[in-house]
Amino acid sequence: MMEKELEALAARALERIEAAGSPEELEAVRIEVLGRKGALARFSKQLGTLAPEERARVGRILNSAKEQLERSFEARKEAFHRRALEQRLEAEWFDLTLPAPGPRPGSLHxxxxxxxxxxxxxxxxxxxxxxxxxxxxxxxxxxxxxxxxxxxxxxxxxxxxxxxxxxxxxxxxxxxxxxxxxxxxxxxxxxxxxxxxxxxxxxxxxxxxxxxxxxxxxxxxxxxxxxxxxxxxxxxxxxxxxxxxxxxxxxxxxxxxxxxxxxxxxxxxxxxxxxxxxxxxxxxxxxxxxxxxxxxxxxxxxxxxxxxxxxxxxxxxxxxxxxxxxxxxxxxxxxxxxxx
Amino acid sequence: MKFSYNWICELVEGVQVSPKELGHLITMKTAECEAVEPFGEHLAKVCAARVVEAEPIPGTRNKKVLVNTGRYGLKTVVCGAPNCRPGMTSAYVPAGVALPGGEIRCLEISGVVSDGMLASGAELGVNRDAEGILELLAEPGEPIPGCRPDWVLEIDNKSITHRPDLWGHLGLAREVAAILRLPLRDPVRLDWLPEAAADLEIEILNDELCPRYSALTFEMVSVQSSPLWLAYRLETIGLNPINNIVDVTNYIMAELAQPMHAFDRDTLRGNTIFVRTAAPGEFLVALNGETYKLDPATVVIADARGPVAIGGVIGGLDTGIVAGTRRIVLESANFHASSIRKTSGRLKLRTDASMRFEKGQDPANTVRGLARAIELFQEISPGIRLSGGLADAKRELPPPPRIALELDWMERKLGREVAREQVVEILRALAFGVEEESPRRLLVSVPSWRATRDVSIKDDLVEEVGRMVGYDSITPQAPLIPSAPPPANELRTFHHAVREMLAAQGFTEVYNYSFVSEETARRFGFDPAEHVAVLNPIASDQGLLRKSLVPGIWKNLLDNSRHFDSFRLFEIGYEIHKRPGELPDEIDHLAAAVYEREGDGRPGLFELKRLAECLMPGCEVRPASARPFEHPARSWELRWRECALGRLFELHPTLAAGRAAVLDVDLRKMRELGPPPKRYQPLRRFPSSAFDLSVVAGLRDLAGDIEKRLVELAGENLESIRFLRQYSGPPLPEGKQSLTWRLSVFAADHTLTAEEVGAIRARLIDGLRAAGYDLRL
Missing domain, CATH: 3.30.930.10 (Bira Bifunctional Protein; Domain 2)
Structure with missing residues (x-):
């Protein structure tokens, strides 16, 4: 039961991470899913209600889902960073054919x-x-x-x-x-x-x-x-x-x-x-x-x-x-x- | 000096090399041959021609002339010469030949086509006679007698100043004979000299200045034009034919390098020739028509009445040869070289004679010249005869000492081996006497014409051998020498380093003259009397030697501001300061300038200040009282390591439109001071703390003073101090400015606490207040 829910949650979260259009949106997803009061946190609290054997098994599934989500979150975040940097760098183009300030070089006799x-x-x-x-x-x-x-x-x-x-x-x-x-x-x-x-x-x-x-x-x-x-x-x-x-x-x-x-x-x-x-x-x-x-x-x-x-x-x-x-x-x- | 190739060939038997090749050989072995040019090329095509008919052309002075030219057949020419008559033989120039005056073409003259022309000596360039056409003794078709095409070899006078003998053809011919290993033919036969007693007295009163005076007397002289061969020869080497007597003297001068002079004996008073120095007030009207005042350093030839010639320079007009001259005195003398040089310089009169005597002619040559003259006079003045024997007064000169030449030493000097036989052959060909004292040692005697100043030591003989074996036979060779770094020249290294820095900072190097005009010196407020004066300037801007580089820089600023709105330049040069009794003190200076047509002038001064700091880290400027050429409110003294060593100023606005900042530094002081010794300071181990201080000061209070005070007050706690900004305006009162610094402070052994930093800050504030400054806290 919990297992099914977990899978559905993870699948949905992955979709949302991929779909996030901005770093802010991505962060909102992260808080909602991976945050201290997020969906995964709620699941882990519920782990305690499971039988010990079941708990271990679901716990592993939970951890693996968490790791997977964190990875894709980081990857997505990194992509945003990269794009932002690219945009900044691109915007920093200027015309170096303009003359350099300061005196022209001198010369020896x-x-x-x-x-x-x-x-x-x-x-x-x-x-x-x-x-x-x-x-x-x-x-x-x-x-x-x-x-x-x-x-x-x-x-x-x-x-x-x-x-x-x-x-x-x-x-x-x-x-x-x-x-x-x-x-x-x-x-x-x-x-x-x-x-x-x-x-x-x-x-x-x-x-x-x-x-x-x-x-x-x-x-x-x-x-x-x-x-x-x-x-x-x-x-x-x-x-x-x-x-x-x-x-x-x-x-x-x-x-x-x-x-x-x-x-x-x-x-x-x-x-x-x-x-x-x-x-x-x-x-x-x-x-x-x-x-x-x-x-x-x-x-x-x-x-x-x-x-x-x-x-x-x-x-x-x-x-x-x-x-x-x-x-x-x-x-x-x-x-x-x-x-x- | 011009030499005739034909003449040389007459003196050297069997010359086979072309004139150009001969010129090259002479250049490589004797003296620089600057040019080899054909002379009288046209004479190859000109020939003798007999006038067959000459009929006047009515209404003109011309005649229609039929000539038998031999070579070119019968020709009809038009001739206007008065002496043109049937039966005479003249010179025919075919159409198409270029004469010195231009090319001869088939022309219709007075209605007759002239196919070529009959020519005068002047037209042919063989003498100066333009009165009529040449009259020749020759058969039709034969070349003009004595007028073969020739080549002129032009030898650079500077390259033979040390060779008196090379101022005559025989001297050069001797070289050619030695170069080509051919026999030399000496044209002089001393047995022409008469043995009878002289009928003329010679009295030399100063035998230092005139070591020898020889003369012959002739009578039954007939003065006339020289024969063609003689006139043509003189024309070839650029001398002007005058008359047979004078031409012979010039011919002998050009042949033997012995200048001669002929006097009309009937114009001389008394029977004694005096050679003496001029008496005060004496003067001479010379052959060139000029009157020369003579001074007691001048050697004159005098008769009983007074000077008749300036010895070795020029003859007098009154005693010269004229058309009616019947008796002559022929002078062949020798004069002291530097005396002639000085006289000629003093009189501003350089003659063919003085040019030769000032090289140091051979006293033995006087009688050789006379012997040659007797022979030539016989030919060119029929009926002439000697009226007495040789008059010859001289100081006996010791024969030049022999020179010992060690062959091993000579080879060491040359850097190649030369066989002993070859050395002997070369020296003998050049008329040196050689005795082989031992297998590797020669005793060499110098011919009299080389001994006057040219050859006196063994080194001179190295040259004789070296040039004749050919310097190109010497293989370049690196010497065997210990390898060691050469002594350093700190001055140059330093100058080059300064130059490099200036150029890297955008400054272009100029060179200015070492001279300054009196006017410019005054304009800059310098006392002309404090400069070293040039005694013989040719231009007024060379009157003084500069004792500042600034006037030169000023001129550069003016000149370049015509082409540029903004520029930077510098010079490294010497200030020349007068020192009585010794050579002037020459102090190397750097002068750099920044010019901006627009603006307030501050950037230029700041740029130069930065430049000064690059050269002298830690240097500072102090206000200075302006010199006349400095902007009165922008004149600063440059100090470094407690020493004043330059100025930084703006040029006074009256001197230049626009802004010209100038830095002038004494490089000698800068070099002597040198950079402070460097010593490593351990890196700081505890963090520092920074705070800003804004000091309120008067508008003309110096930031440099305040900063210095801050540095003192911070003492050993100061890590760094950096000026941040200057501000004036509200809320500050009128006449005040605020200056802000950021200071970093530290302690060597711990991190400063907030209290400690506060205490340091308070110390600074108190200190500044004590010095009369306010603070904006």
Whole structure:
């Protein structure tokens, strides 16, 4: 008798759980059936009126019905939750193509970027990065580099002179002198920096530009070593294997001195407008450090040898990005600078 | 410097390489050859032609001319030259040939079709004579004598400043001979020099500035146009043919790098040439018509009356060669390089002679030039003869010391092996004397023309050998060196870190000049006298070196505000501060700016303050008295770790339309202070309690002061303090604001009871009241 009622109740309750249209309705069913004063609770109170054997049997049936109802109730509840969450999440869509608030990203000056790349290359090869002042002594800029006062090389480098007998450095080479005097041999260093030439400004001439100087002094330093490092650096800068060639070049602070060319990256050497149809691009001046330069910095040229090079950083950046007006670098023009 | 390919080929026997290939070899082994261009290409098609008939065309100055051109047969041309007459031989240019002045076409002139033309020397570009058509001694169809097509090799002057010998063809020819392993033909025969006594005195009064002065005297001179070959050769290398005498001096200069000068002897006073420095007040009217005031540092050539030439630079007008000159003094001298360089700089006069002397010419070359001149004069001035022997005054110069060259050492320098025989061959081909002292050691003597300044040490010989074996024969090689991290450069690392942060925060890096104009300095209220002054600026905005980055940033703001309503930028650069008696102090600074055309300017300043806090955690701003370029009510000093190290301000509204917030920080101080040392604090084990406090203060009372007071008062109980809001308005009285903070307090060893929290709060309230603040409770 009770058994039949129980089955009917459970069947009806299951139907109602399935049919519940909202979490509230479902909860109402739960209270009515599974609540402390619900239908099943009433049944369990009636269990006491049954004979012990019957009680155990009906009790099991009751428990199983209760478990089944609770399971389907939980499942149903979970379904409501899931749907509610889905609806909320769906409603939270928004248009992320709208601009993000806050400032746009800034950028580093193109010379900074290329300079840092080259610094990293040399740091990884055990070179230190040195700095020197913009205002230099005449001695460091010229005399100590084997350019005595009446040397014609002084004509080539139009110099800004400042009060006190000093000058704005015409190249980064004085940092070689500072490096040798401060660190002594053995020495591997580079020195990027701002240099000055007193000349009229136009699209291809600037009175302020950037160079990167480098030097190695050790017991055994040869032209073969120099070419090795130059190839390493230029391959890293141009991100591919470059062919280089050395030809004689004259710089008072090196002997022998070289101009180093790379095979034109545009035409691969067959000749184009960029390399003026000769297949090679002039990259930098270099050479073995002149014994006078070592001697003047207190290094015995009989015991030590060295190479040095000087790279036109500004020119390299112009080449890298095909920039046709050198004045842009110091223009402060964000329309230019934000491109990098 | 222009070189003639044909000329080089005359000096080197058996050259087989093309001009372009020769240019390449010279670039790779000697000096940079910038261009190789054909010269006189048209001369291949131009030929001698005999005038058969020449009949005037009525009503014109032209003649209808029938010419026998040999090569091209009989041709009819129209010719207007006055010297055109039957029987003469001239130069015929067929139609279709491009002359320097343009292409010749079949044209109808004065009713006659001219099939080609007869040409003057100027039209052909072989000399400057435009008076009439060329008169030649040649058979019809033959090429123009002495005027073959040539190539010009242009060598970069900068690449031969150290090579006095390369300022003449013989020097370059010697290189070519060594490169191609061919024999060199020296055009100079010293046996042309006369042995008779000189009929001229030379007195050198300063043999430091003029180590040697040699001269010859000639008579029976006839001044006329140079023969075609000579004029054409000068034209080829860009020199202007003038007359036979002057052209020979220029020819020898271009051949031997020895500048020479010819005086009209009949205009010289006395029989002595003096070489001395100029006396005060002396001047010279030079060949170029200019008058030069001479100073006592200038070397002059003088006769009994005064200067007749500026030594090594230019001759005088009065004593120059003219059409009627009959007797000449031919000077071939040597001057001190830097003296010439200075004189030429002082006079702003660079001549072909001064350009060569300032490289340090070879004193031994003077007499070689004279010997060559005798030979050439015989050819170009028939009847000329020497009127005396060689006059030669000189300071005896010791022969250059020999250089010991250890071959092992040389190979270590080059990074490759070179056979001893090859080293010897190379050096000898370049005219070095080589003695093999031992199998691995050579004693090398330097030829006089390389010894003036170019070659003096063994390193110079490494170059000679290296370039001739070819640098491309050296295999790149990594050195064997101990591997160790290089010494750190903290300055650079620091700058790069600051840059990275700025760029990440939306700021774009600018580079500004190190210069500032006096006007801008004044505008910013800086005293121009406190700046390092540039002594030789070319533009007025380069007068001073900057001692603040702000004027540069200001210009960036003005420029960019024309294109953008809002932007951020920064610069890391050096302030240059004058220090008497030593190099200026260069202090690295960061200047960053936020520009907003609209708005009240607060967001920009707050953004920069946040930026400063990113760079210097815990930094604070204090009110500062504004400098002239700062907004008077928005000027703050930036402090960090008890130290003032920058400014945060709004640019004065008169300097820029819109709002420009600027941060200017001394990076050197920031770097020296460094971040405070870090030390781990054990994590809090007992919960904290939070409460809010609203402080009523005057409108210009500083929140920073109040917060600092709260922190002090909370002492070791403070876990955190956070500013919540600021309010002013009713019910607060006029002139008051309410500032609210949320404080979290805790104890290290237990959970604070409600009473304890209350006590802390009361302590704060009492403390604030004691400091004169009200509280909204």
């Amino acid at each position: 193109p010379v900074t970027q290329v300079q840092r790349e080259i610094e990293e290359v040399f740091l990884s090869m055990g070179f230190t990065v040195l700095s020197g002042p913009e205002v230099e002594t005449e001695y460091n800029n010229f005399d100590a580099l084997n350019i005595p006062p009446d040397h014609p090389a002084r004509d080539v480098q139009d110099t800004f002179w400042v009060e006190g007998g000093h000058l704005l450095r015409t190249h980064t080479s004085p940092v070689q002198v500072r490096g040798m005097e401060r660190l002594g041999p053995p020495l591997r260093m580079i020195a990027p920096g701002r240099v000055f030439r007193n000349e009229e400004v136009d699209a291809s001439h600037e009175h302020t530009f950037y160079q990167l100087e480098g030097m190695m002094v050790d017991r055994e330093v040869s032209v073969a070593h120099l070419v090795y490092f130059m190839k390493q650096m230029l391959s890293a800068v141009f991100r591919r294997e470059v062919s280089v060639r050395l030809r004689p070049g004259y710089f008072p602070f090196v002997e022998p001195g070289f101009e180093l060319d790379i095979r034109c990256l545009i035409c691969g050497g067959s000749g184009c407008a960029v390399c003026k149809y000769n297949g090679w691009l002039e990259q930098l001046g270099c050479g073995l450090v002149h014994p006078n330069v070592l001697r003047m910095s207190g290094i015995d040229p009989e015991e030590w040898m060295g190479f040095a090079f000087g790279l036109g950083l500004t020119r390299l950046v112009m080449m890298r990005y095909a920039i046709d007006d050198v004045r842009l670098f110091q223009s402060g023009d964000l329309r230019f600078l934000m491109q990098f």
